[in-house]
Amino acid sequence: MRGGGIWRVRPYVRPYRTQMLVMLASAAGALVAVSTVPLVTEAVINGPIVHHRGGLVPLAALALALGVGEGILLFVRRWILGRAATGVEADIRNDLYAKLQTLPVSFHERWQSGQLLSRATTDLTLIRIFVGYGLIYLVVNTMTFVYVVALLLHLDVRLGLVTVAAAVPIMITGARFRRDYHSASRRVQDQQGDLTTIIEEAALGIRVIKAFGRHAVEGARFASMARTLQSSSMVAVRLRARFFATLGLVPNLALAAIVLGGGWAVSDHVMTLGGLVAFVTLFLMLVWPVESLGEIMAIAQEASAAIERIWEVFDTPPDIADRPGAVDLDRCEGRLRFENVGFSYSEGGRRVLAGVDLEVAPGETVAIVGATASGKTTLLSLVSRLADVTDGRIAIDGHDIRDMTLASLRRHVAVAFEDPTLFSASVRENLTFGAPDATDAEIDAALDAAQARFAHHLPWGLDTRVGEQGLSLSGGQRQRLALARAILGRPRILVLDDPLSAVDVHTEAKVEAALARLLERTTALVVAHRPSTVALADRVAFLDGGRIVATGSHHELLSTVPGYRAVLAQDVEAPAGPPAWEATAV
Template identity: 50%
Template sequence: MPPANKRRSAVRSLLRLWPYVLPVRTRVFGAAAVAVVASCLGLVIPLVLKWIVDGPVADRDPAGVWLGGGMLLALGVAEALLFGLRRWLVARPLAGVEAAMRADLYRHLQRLPVSFHDRWASGQLLSRGTTDLMLLRMFLAFPMTFLLVNGVTIIAGFGILLSQRWSLGLVLLAPVLPLVAGCFLFEKKYFKVARRAQDQVGDLTTVVEESVLGIRIIKGFGRHRSQARAFRELTRTLRGTELNKARLLSAIMALITTLPELAIGIALVLGSVQVADGDLSAGTLVAFLSTALALRWPVESIGFLLAISNDAASAADRFFEVMDEKPAAAGDAAPRQRTKSLPAQQAGMSFDGVVFRYPDAPPDTPATIEGVDLHIRHGETMALVGATGSGKTTLTALVPRLYEPTSGRITLDGRDITAMPREELRELVAVAFEEPTLFSASAGENVLMGAASAEEHDLLRALDVAQASFVHDLPDGHATQVGEQGLSLSGGQRQRLALARAIVGRPRFLVLDDPLSALDVHTEALVEAALRRVLAETTALVVAHRPSTVLLADRVALLSGGRIAAVGTHDELLHGNAEYRELMSGAEAQEQEAISR
């Protein structure tokens, strides 16, 4: 994961949520207005108490006391109903805001290039889509409203206090400056700690996810204790950060609670002296103290609201860190009329001066792919052969634009792939990777992900070509759920389903990255025999390590050090290129050894 950004303004971070709040602004503002009215009703209660004490109580009027009690009850019920109305107003729309943000995040993650996902830990992304969005919903539902409500309440309350007895009101205003200074320091420190805690939650989520997905490795190598130690260490670090947050919050809460309580105590003593001297009525003192006590919650909640707001601001920063990442948009909206076909003899797949360097690679390191020029004729199958680390997988990943070339261009039937809408490109090109990925769905659904328009007969054909007839023997046939990552299947079974997924849509261009590596020799022979029919109908680039796979191709390209070192038929390269001969002799020896077993 990239390093955390430097601290930014919490207000500025939270204001970025406005486009998501905009559609529900009427209900949110309505809820805030209702809460302000409800809070201000609470300030009317001390005025009614003043009237009761100075009026019916002083005059010994029971009827007036009952009337005053009824007024207090009505005000209390109205306040409770208004606060209930506020919650009803915001509950549904803010749940919709959270859902919209989560949908946008997921959609954006699908559009970001593979290089982004190479850099970011999956746990960090997961925590942004779950924990962080929950914090933002909590902020929108409570602190955002009550920072306004409590601010209005405090201003109105102090106006009432000063109007009742300005000298006592000034006593209660005395703690304002130290409270403002304390809140400023608290906000400055808490923001950093909150961000650190959320990043650590992401790290912890990554460890948990990796441990669950890699449970077979952990158990197979007896590494559960070391994994548990790593988990405990991260948990201990997160615990320390959370305790730091708690210390900061307890310090500000102590300050916010102590200073106003001290001021109220002093005002009570001074007010009692003034009542004893006859300078102040008892009802006014009761009203004054009741108003001061009514302001306790708005004042004391400042620390709590600031803490949640800073948590939310940090969560907003983490959310927009991902959303601010720019997808590789070249060609996404390119008008189709801008592309033009080249002459028929240039149809097929062409690499013209293609250079690729990974975005995170140091500038002084050589490019992974360095000036590749290669033409695969229409309907031809080209095998791509090279030593480990020569750049074969990287080159194949450039065709469907999982990565963008640093320079040069790739064309399909004469059309530059960067000028094609991605949706069109990925309808033309199908891929099968060496490491097959399956999803928590049925076997049939995993295969049909390769073509949106494929039907039942296409599925059955693809399973037949990929020699995946084992699917029919599963409990529910191709409707059987294969589980997360397809771990209920063997490696060879997963690879055959991945191959079926690549060919189910009869693609015009096919890119296969060593798709048969997990198959035994006998199954491989069956798959190759069926695959020949598919390759005859498409233009294909096949990464190959075994001589038997190379023989599927019309021609072979030797990739060495990121460059195409030689192109020719298998026999031509075997007799005319020492590097190719060495690669094939080693692969053939391994293949013969596998057969003998």
Template identity: 45%
Template sequence: MTSDSLHSELSTLRALARLLPFVRPVLPRLIAGASSALAAALLALAIPLVLEWLVSGPIGSGDPTQLIWGSLLILALGLAEAGMVWLRRWFVLAPAATVEYEIRQGFYARLQRLPVSFHDRWQSGQLLSRMMQDISMLRRWLAFGAVLLVVNTLTIAVGSILLFRWHWVLGTLFVLTSAPLWYAGYRFEKRYGTLTRRSQDQAGDLATAVEESVHGIRVLKAFGRGGHALKKFARQAESLRETELDKARSVGSIWFWLVLLPDVAFAVCLGAGIVLAQLGEIGVPELIAFFAMATVLRWPMESIGFLFSFLLDARTATDRIFEVFDEPNTIVDPESPTTIARPRGELAFENAHFRYQDAASSERDLLDGIDLVLRPGETMALVGLTGSGKTTLTTLPARLYDVTGGRVTLDGVDVRDLRLAELRRHVGMAFEDATLFSQTVRDNVLLGREDLEPGSAEADRVLREALQVAQAQFVFDLPAGLDTVIGEEGMSLSGGQRQRLALARAVAARPAVLVLDDPLSALDVDTEALVEDALRDVLAETTALVVAHRPSTVTLADRVALLQDGRVTAVGTHSELLRTNEHYRYVISSLEDEQARMRERETIL
């Protein structure tokens, strides 16, 4: 064996060994399943030995009693073999499904824990294909491929040794004639391993293309680009088809040798057996038993190629799954967390810096030394031109991203010193791009209130108050009212309706600090005014950081912070900044022009 093949085998075993923590609880049943399969194989190998006795004894002597007992013995061996096969399936199917469940649960939990920066880099289709396709493949391999690969390899080894029982020449010829199978297997591994990884990655890319097309179907239809999307999809599907055809050719090649070489071995051994029989070296009963044994070995030998390809598929699936498990998680709970029992809501940015991981080292930080303090109960509006860093700043209090320099504090405590669950109870968010889930209106709005008993009077009160603040009474006109299941990502609702439900969700959470990233951008002017009036009552007791893209939003604020080139260059009331800061006047003028254009569009519509 070459060093490359040894390294490859060790790498495969090392990769699959990473499944051991998931497999260990069910390992006894998997071993019992493998033992049952091995028992079935040994029973099958025993049948040629009985045949030898039948031919040389009862058949040769013509004793009908012994012939009947011999036939019954073969029948019993066959029934016992079938029973062991049934036992093997009974032992392994439930454990394999359990392992699949545990890996899938762990994978999903890992996705939830990994930071937003991870999800920025990874395509959702790649994650989906790993979650569904790759993990299901591991279940099938554990229940079928792994057990049969071990058992069939042992069966070939035991059967080959038994072949020497009848004549060493026949055994040697059979083994030598079959030996090229191992070389063919080595070549197959090198090529098939590359192809299966490429295939699974391409399947992930294809899943991403489907997901993007479905989510963006309105855009594609509106711009008449369905044909363009189809052509792009067809190119990706064609690439996957070519890879699958290459895999099929590779499997076909190994199957050619797996079928051909046993037939060649049969032919060579048959010729040698006839010569040995003529020389008196072997009798007819031994010759019949030899070929019966070789026939029993034919399926295990033919299955090796398929099982080996299955092994490589499983190894690739394991690699792809653990690529996600191995992703570093930089946003974690502290080793010695601090607790804030009754948060006052003072939020402070102290020389806060931030830059994305893929930013060039020569570029300055996107947030370049932010110093800003929000007093308890204060509403602070954040204004600035596009690209000034407003949205990025709003992700820091809840640790969707961590600062790369300086710190963010809540009531004087660094947010990195709080448990994530506690921090995100104290800091609530509503985004401009409102995301809803395929759940009821009630479940979407009360998403952040796990402390409320579902269906309780308190939960109902909080729900209705939040809907009132967000001016989302439209939900009572939906087919099932509050129990209406919202479609995927809320696409069955208008943009304004989605934003109002997302705002209601943030209000219902009752956090000490509320971060609003322009959550009213899709509302018409009249509805926005009603929401702002209702929000004033809510924000009277809540510290709020509000990204303002409309001048009307600024009126909600006690003070305004002007963000320019990643720095807070001015803080004051709206009137103070209008009077003293030229850049602020320019920003507000830009916002007023945009709002005027929106009003014109609303009038036309």
């Protein structure tokens, strides 16, 4: 029953080794107890019944004791096992979550979140079922089979060989089932992931779906995906049904042969009546293990496909991690240098950035201006190492940021993205995301600077839970909370990607005044598209096609660089970013 690297769960099962051993011992005990009963029956029939000898009561008492013993052992087994199985599930889930945190942003861009979600839920459940039931019954049934067949051969060699022969067709169909069922269940699990993605997107994109009247189309898309999943599931069901039928049929055929052969043997006096009864009773003990073999093999293959899916995540190398010997930069002056930085999103892919040289002095604010898709967001994401440079290096106070620990890098560098994500948690929890020790006074100051005092007037103040992705807030409100979150930790280096694109002009002016005060002491890299935001900066770097083509003051660039003028002017006519209604909803 190897198949699909199912044994990769071994490290997770190992901590529960003792429980597993106790479990196996109690299973073996129960097996011995229950299979001794037919031997007692044999003694009862051949002794007190056929020959009218005494000793019925002690034999009956023994049978009773064996029954009670088996019951207790079964209880112990189930209880211990339940704990081990849920423990294994929890351990794998924690590791999976931790792994997801270490994987680069590019990984999450490549993977549908529904595929990750279904791995963290459905697939883990399948593994738990395997560890909790499948694995154990696999062992217990094998044990039962070997032990009982040995007893049967001992009772009567010829009838015992009939039993052994019956195992052959089962093994042949079993091997075929295992192969086919593995790929069938892999397909089902992948499609469950696709379906989860659709549900998730529909929930997150509900406003767009409604606004464009797309619910019928989306509903149809979902229904067709669901039908595909159903027909894949039916393939699995058919495979199971066929195999189960074989498993039901073979023992009955064998039983018929045994009753026939046994009948002749008893009438020819080569076998006692008690012996035949014991043989048949013992043989019947095999029926359930054989029939349940189908279920167990199905569980094992589902788990093996699940393990394959989960280990695809585990096997992804984390390409951004602390280097051995990375330094924890304690004090940071805030000097930021890009040295000949180049970047492409995929190996050998198009250069999104090339030859970027830029030095930002401590306390200086540099605005990055450039047309859409010129590489502004990409450049900023390199500073906090959401991705690593492909060429050149980025240095803080002269240290290559790849030689700093990620923890210290992210302590000194705070980021606010254009599309701010808020988590399903209170406003306070969202704000203190990067600065868990922030005091109320510090939170207030950050909210003031970001013009986000509205947070105090939410129904429960800062304890108000904001919905998933902060949907209950307007785009401008979310941006201002994200800005407050970024400045809360008082970072030495602040990286802002168009932080005010969804904020109305009036509020923007106020945020800018507050930011100007804040930025006096902070090194800042700010993507901007409005002249008023650009005016905050000491210097402007103009990015065009992934290269910095000019740096200077706003006025210098305005008079000497036609491209710069065009980008800013374009913006005055048609503001980029979310539609106007979202900005006015602030």
